[in-house]
Amino acid sequence: MTRTDSSARIDSQPQLPPDNRGPAPGSRIQRTFERFRRSWGTAEWIQAAALLTMLLLLTVLIILPLISIFKQAFLTVDGSYAGLAYFQTYLESPALLQSLQNTVFVSFMTTIIAVPLAFLLAYVLTRTDIRGKSLYKAAALLPLFAPTMMHGIGLTYLFGHQGLISTGFFGWLPFELRIPLYGPVGIIISEVIYTFPQAFLILTAALSISDYRLYEAAETLGANKLKKLFTVTLPSVKYALMSAIIVCATLSFTDFGAPKVVGGQFNVLATDIFKQVVGQQNMALGAVVSIVLTLPAVLAFVIDRIVTRRQQAYVTSRSTPYAVRPHRMRNGVAHTYAGLIALAMLTLLAAVVTASLVKVWPYQMTFSWDNYKFTDSAAGGFAPFWNSLRMAAITAVIGTFITFLFAYLIEHIRILPLVRQAGYFLSIMPLALPGLVIGLAYIFFFNDPGNPLNVIYGTMSILVLANIAHFYSVPFMTATTSLKMMDKEFENVSLSMNVSWLRSFMRITLPLSLPAIMEMAIYFFINAMVTVSAVIFLYGADLKLASVAIVSMDDAGDTAQAAAMSVLIICTNLIVRLLYEAYSARIRHKTVAWRER
């Protein structure tokens, strides 16, 4: 059959029309379209429409605002091309260059302090069998629930002019312990506290999946502890270590909250942007500094992507979990270290809480709720707190919905691979964008009178959108991981049984992803509560936010009220987190049957 067919083709070849030999360039598009028209049913057209809508939305939320930053940096006010003129202004300003140098210094110091500290704690909590690990871990993660300004405020109450430690427990001790808090030292300590839990989480994840077989192999080959550390432990967490370094460096490079509170005269890029834009209304220079701020973050982001991709190949299904051998001395050291870290974190929090609950630190240390009344003009009453709460809740709901939907579209639709890849790239890009840059980009973009979306400027909507764009990437990756773990066969089974797509989504995909969805919502909520960088440019006159209020109260010298607001934020976040833990414990209990094979 085949043979006769091919011989017939050879015979008839001379008669073939020329365009059948290879597609002519013009007809290719037409034929591709034809192919789509023939093979696409209604479902495919709906999917295509959904994917294109997603791409459009991501473009409006991320790409267009970023373009407007570049417009500000490269165009003059009347719209003509300015070239590198603003960049030249930047490079000729010694103050601004000094800030760049300062920022690099802070970022470098933070990283070399925070990463080893976090590594040690992660090591201690994964590689020993001490009791109370969950308490130590909870204490180490506390800073995640607080705005970064709080670390600075806590430090002022401990090491400031009237600080508990700097005055030797208000003169109880025979000596004083003064450090030059306002300036690089304060910023670096704050940033270490801020980045520590992030590095700790990354390193804990890596250290807890190391392969015990390798330790046994090394042991039988006569390796001592040091050799095992260098040949087994460190190589297995190499990529996580790089990831942690990148995260710490980026976060401390772009943070705004801590330098604002304890920076004093020590300027960094983030405070520069704020000063240029809010103080001097110099939008162009603000845009230039934003670009300078973003470039290292983008570079770090690219390195991190390459690094995480390589990490995955390290652990195989044959790996065995690490077995801890009893060792009393080691456990003693471990307790001491983990205890010191927990003590430091709790002391800081306790200082803030105490300061918020006394009349006048340190002169009238009597209990009072006064600071929680927020009566001064800078505070603006309780409204900022409610605004923040509302914004965080809306961000959590809408953000989770959009993120999960987009992850689902990218993961489960099989058509239009290029659109999906573009969608994926746009979804992880916000990871590289500092909050201040997103905030600035949003003013430039949405405040433009020619923009039909201008109506949302100054409303809750723009705050929510900026938060979603800012925090989009991590929940997106959570959703993608969860969807990837789900067996694609489920969908084929549903298809083969003629179960509708929607039904299989509602009955299978959604319930299986519920833990991930909750995790995403919590992430959006907590970050929206603590963030200051993106929203500080965007809040409307009657829509002041709690985090912004902390900055303005601290600026106005009402540090105790700023501390009170910080306490409200951290309490809200802890309550939300605890509710979530209780809920997920119930879910785990209910679904334990099908989760355990």
Added chain:
Amino acid sequence: MNPEGLTIRDVRKTFGAFQALSDIQIDIPKGKFTCLLGPSGCGKTTLLRIISGLERPDSGTVLLGGRDITPLPAAKRNFGIVFQSYALFPNMTVSANIAYGLKGKIPRRDVEAKLDEMLRLMDLEAIRDRYPSQISGGQQQRVALARAVALSPEVLLLDEPLSALDAKVRVKLREELCLLQQRLGITTVMVTHDQEEALTMADRIIVMDHGQVVQIGTPQEVYDRPNTPFVADFIGAINFFPVQEKNNPLYAMRPEHIIIAPDGAEDAMDDGFRSFRAVVQHIEFRGAFYRISLLPIDENGSAAVTAVTVDVSAQVAQQYRLERDTVMTLQLPADRLLQYPPKAVGAYAEARP
């Protein structure tokens, strides 16, 4: 005693309430290939880990050449170990993996020489700069072996070294492993649950069950004269002939030892038990031979429930034109009949409800 090789005395080990090993007494001869054989969960891997020093016994001693090495950690024993799935360092090349234990122990010049020798010995020269993920399972196995023997260990321990490989590679490596062991003359202990592996490779087999040593002997001894019904059943195929009455011994015979004859053939021994009629139920072609299952028939002509399996050569099968429902006579030659005390019957019945 066993002044040259490994001696294990009164070793016990429990994990919580689970008794992994109880009162192990073993002598492992120097320079020989010994297999620890048993079903999963019998304690063989735990015993190997105790020998290696990766695990501590609750009590008892491990002696090497008469010297007590029980308190020595694994790093100080100079034993080579090949793990079940090799545990090669994924971040190191083949050469670096093999040289891992050598560095710091012998002069740098000698490391190179030893490494080259190992690569040549294991035929790994072509892949010396590859990473473990870039080589095949069989090659990984050889690297693991090279790494284990590079330090010229006093004892080589193998934990199911062939189980992760596919059948063809496994048979080939089995032979290579034996040759290497003979060439190096190194005392070797291998853990396996594969009786065929143990029979073909070992000089001595130690059969374990439920944390106890059940039998020690050469492969021939263990196969021909299994101590207990468990050993008989675990190694090779076996027929049991349970007798209903109490205090009767349990008889057993391997399928290839049963003689099959046409129905009504004279019983040479004239012993009622050892000759009986049976009807062919199923014939399984095994290539070199046929495995026939037959149901014994009693005097009334009704068939029993438990089948008897008999291995016959292709020649014999054709001679008798065996097919389903053919009635044959089976004879059990006395010299091949295995007999277990009544006590064992209970144990056997318990093991197989």
